[in-house]
Amino acid sequence: MDVHVVLVVFLMFAGTVKAEGGVTFWGNMVKLTCPGRGMFYKDNVKVNVSRPGEYEFDYKGKVTYSCVYEMTDSNEQKHRVRYLFYVKAKTCENCFELDAVLFAVAIVGDLIFTSVIMIAIYKCTKKKNPAASNNAAPKAPGRSGGRPPPVPSVDYEPLNLNTRSHDTYSMVNRTG
Incomplete structure (x- = not known):
């Protein structure tokens, strides 16, 4: 049982997916965030986005998107950078992170x-009153060694060894 609990906790933390550039899942929705303010493409076809650099869509199965943005290096030269997103996951409608x-x-x-x-x-x-514990009932006085009181009935007399059963489980075996 403990192994199952540890496995569930491990899978909860392993199930969160984050990548550079930003890939977030919430239920069936996937949000891709481009490292720069760029445009998204699916199979070299431009995708309309509500905000530059971010694209949200309903996940149906594995898919590849690319984000193209311009980046300026230390020499003030502009370069076009293409960032690829390969999205493959297991999602569900009622899941949450x-x-x-x-x-x-x-x-x-x-x-x-x-x-x-x-x-x-x-x-x-x-206990509410600690003094009450000091007034505990006294113990019965110890008996002086001697014979026990006489047996009141024949039903309580010791068994006769000659009439006692000698079956397998009717005797106590002493091993020491």
Whole structure:
């Protein structure tokens, strides 16, 4: 059971996908972010985007997009840079990403809440008056060695060794 819990937690953290340039998943929606303010292309066909450098689409299956933007180097020369996105993932309609900080806060909060409940239960079950514990009932006096009281009935007399059964499990075997 513990292995399953560790595996689920590991998969939650491994399931978050981030790449340089920005690829984000939320449910079935994919958001691609170009490192520069560029235009997106799918199969060398320009894709209309609402904001330059960002493209959102509904994920249907693996797909390749490219982002072309201009970059200026240290010599003030402009270069066209092509950034490729190969998107292949498993998505679902009702999935959501769990942030690691939120997950840690939930665990710490649960530990604190459990500790408070345990302390409250301990305080409530503790004896209210410590002097009451000193007035405990006295123990019965110890018996002086001697014979026990006489047996009141024949039903409680020791068994006769001659009439006792000698079956396999009717005897106690002493090994020492």
